[in-house]
Amino acid sequence: MVEIDGLSKLLKEHPFFADWSDDYRDLLAGCAANHRFDANDYIAREGQPADKFFLVRHGTVVLEYPVPGREPVLLETLHEGGVFGWSWMIAPYRWAFDARATELVRAVSMDATCLRGKCDADHTLGYELFRQFIPIMARRLEATRLRLLDVYGSTR
Amino acid sequence: MTATAENRAAAVAPADPMVPRPFRIVRRQRELSDTFTMELTAEDGQPFDFRPGQFNMLYAFGAGVSAISISGEKSSGRLLHTVRAVGTVTDRLQALRKGDVVGLRGPFGRPWPVDRARRRDVLIIAGGIGLAPLRPAIHHVLANRGDYGRVLILYGARTPDDILFPKDLKAWRSRFDVFVDVTVDRAAPGWAGKIGVVPDLIERAAFSAEDATAMVCGPEVMMLFTVRALLRAGMAEEDVYVSMERNMKCAVGFCGHCQFGGRFVCKDGPVFAYTDIAHHMTVREL
Numbered sequence: 217m218v219e220i221d222g223l224s225k226l227l228k229e230h231p232f233f234a235d236w237s238d239d240y241r242d243l244l245a246g247c248a249a250n251h252r253f254d255a256n257d258y259i260a261r262e263g264q265p266a267d268k269f270f271l272v273r274h275g276t277v278v279l280e281y282p283v284p285g286r287e288p289v290l291l292e293t294l295h296e297g298g299v300f301g302w303s304w305m306i307a308p309y310r311w312a313f314d315a316r317a318t319e320l321v322r323a324v325s326m327d328a329t330c331l332r333g334k335c336d337a338d339h340t341l342g343y344e345l346f347r348q349f350i351p352i353m354a355r356r357l358e359a360t361r362l363r364l365l366d367v368y369g370s371t372r
Numbered sequence: 373m374t375a376t377a378e379n380r381a382a383a384v385a386p387a388d389p390m391v392p393r394p395f396r397i398v399r400r401q402r403e404l405s406d407t408f409t410m411e412l413t414a415e416d417g418q419p420f421d422f423r424p425g426q427f428n429m430l431y432a433f434g435a436g437v438s439a440i441s442i443s444g445e446k447s448s449g450r451l452l453h454t455v456r457a458v459g460t461v462t463d464r465l466q467a468l469r470k471g472d473v474v475g476l477r478g479p480f481g482r483p484w485p486v487d488r489a490r491r492r493d494v495l496i497i498a499g500g501i502g503l504a505p506l507r508p509a510i511h512h513v514l515a516n517r518g519d520y521g522r523v524l525i526l527y528g529a530r531t532p533d534d535i536l537f538p539k540d541l542k543a544w545r546s547r548f549d550v551f552v553d554v555t556v557d558r559a560a561p562g563w564a565g566k567i568g569v570v571p572d573l574i575e576r577a578a579f580s581a582e583d584a585t586a587m588v589c590g591p592e593v594m595m596l597f598t599v600r601a602l603l604r605a606g607m608a609e610e611d612v613y614v615s616m617e618r619n620m621k622c623a624v625g626f627c628g629h630c631q632f633g634g635r636f637v638c639k640d641g642p643v644f645a646y647t648d649i650a651h652h653m654t655v656r657e658l
């Protein structure tokens with residue numbers, strides 16, 4: 217119980233869950249786990265089962281795509297207050313990229329099986345969770361489009 | 373500056389605004405592969421007064437004329453212009469060397485609202501070469517640091533090698549009273565900084581949205597996405613200023629080349645409150 221209280225507090229401190237009701241936050245704290253990663257630790261690997269998503273509390277995580285025989289392509293960085301890993305919501309539930317800590321990272325993970333179970337039992341909770349994720353996904357898509365436009369590129 | 377003082381500054385122009393004055397290049401510095409800064413002094417020795425955000429018409433004799441913002445001033449009164457070579461005139465300017473002479477008309481245009489921003493949080497947001505027209509505003513705010521609330525400089529570039537004024541960014545970052553955040557669109561392994569777009573920086577920035585002034589300069593699409601992020605963060609349209617670019621000829625409101633909706637970028641801008649141009653910024657083919 218003490219551990220759940222501590223995790224619930226960590227969730228409250230993160231922008232993703234900051235505005236949630238205490239009841240739901242306490243309920244979801246049951247799916248949460250606290251992590252610490254050192255620089256260059258891999259948090260997730262492309263193709264592996266996406267059994268959790270992560271809330272970054274401290275430090276920088278780089279999302280990168282491995283290219284055989286070449287250096288990985290760096291996709292974007294995430295920082296304190298960031299969220300990554302929505303593959304847990306979308307079949308076949310596999311990570312679409314590598315996630316690597318570039319420095320000491322503190323993060324909270326949310327277990328996918330546990331979350332799915334709670335969302336199946338309480339559809340309002342599931343709706344809230346999706347409602348929270350969709351704007352983040354939309355903004356990430358917008359940022360990707362902006363980068364595709366290559367606005368700083370040469371005009372000739 | 374009050375609105376009246378800003379209007380006055382906009383009106384400052386030489387006696388005959390169509391006659392270029394000769395300025396000598398006393399120093400030329402390469403900034404990026406296609407971008408350089410020229411340090412200019414007036415051949416006639418007359419002082420040159422300008423407000424942050426104003427621009428000059430620079431003549432590369434024999435090639436033509438381009439609008440170029442003033443990117444700074446040395447204490448010796450030398451004017452800085454930072455130019456990206458993109459075509460006929462700017463290529464010719466790039467080929468000039470120390471000792472060569474250019475023609476200059478100006479300063480023109482409405483400046484950044486550095487006076488209106490007093491006692492408020494200030495967000496200076498630049499993309500690519502857009503940092504150049506904002507640098508005088510940064511100098512002004514830092515020289516009068518006590519007059520402002522939180523000061524944030526958010527900057528985005530294409531790659532780490534395209535970051536303009538890295539020494540300045542480092543110096544500003546080393547101050548305790550300024551928050552500087554830089555991101556790049558893409559980077560190779562080894563880059564320890566951020567990868568992402570400028571609107572992402574806004575989401576993470578700490579400022580008081582209802583009591584802040586934002587000054588934004590960069591490619592038009594970048595400015596649009598940035599303004600959206602600022603409005604999403606709670607800022608009012610009238611507190612967000614952008615600097616527009618249009619092809620220019622006279623720079624004094626005669627020729628109509630720079631028309632933008634019902635306004636002229638040369639004399640009503642280049643700095644506009646977003647409220648005044650929001651409609652036109654999202655219209656195609658203006």
Ligand SMILES: Cc1cc2nc3c(=O)[nH]c(=O)nc-3n(C[C@H](O)[C@H](O)[C@H](O)COP(=O)(O)OP(=O)(O)OC[C@H]3O[C@@H](n4cnc5c(N)ncnc54)[C@H](O)[C@@H]3O)c2cc1C
Nearest residue numbers: 371438439440441455456458459460461462617618619642
């Ligand atoms: C108020 C103002 C301030 C400016 N400040 C700076 C500055 O500080 N530094 C700087 O490097 N440039 C600045 N510019 C842009 C600069 O004026 C143009 O890049 C330059 O006039 C291009 O001329 P050119 O003969 O070299 O290129 P051109 O041969 O005329 O054109 C080359 C390419 O650039 C594009 N282009 C031309 N003019 C513009 C323009 N005004 N805006 C966007 N694209 C253009 C053309 O469509 C073409 O694709 C500013 C423009 C304005 C209006």
Ligand code: FES
Nearest residue numbers: 623625627628638
């Ligand atoms: S450049 Fe001639 S009216 Fe603006």
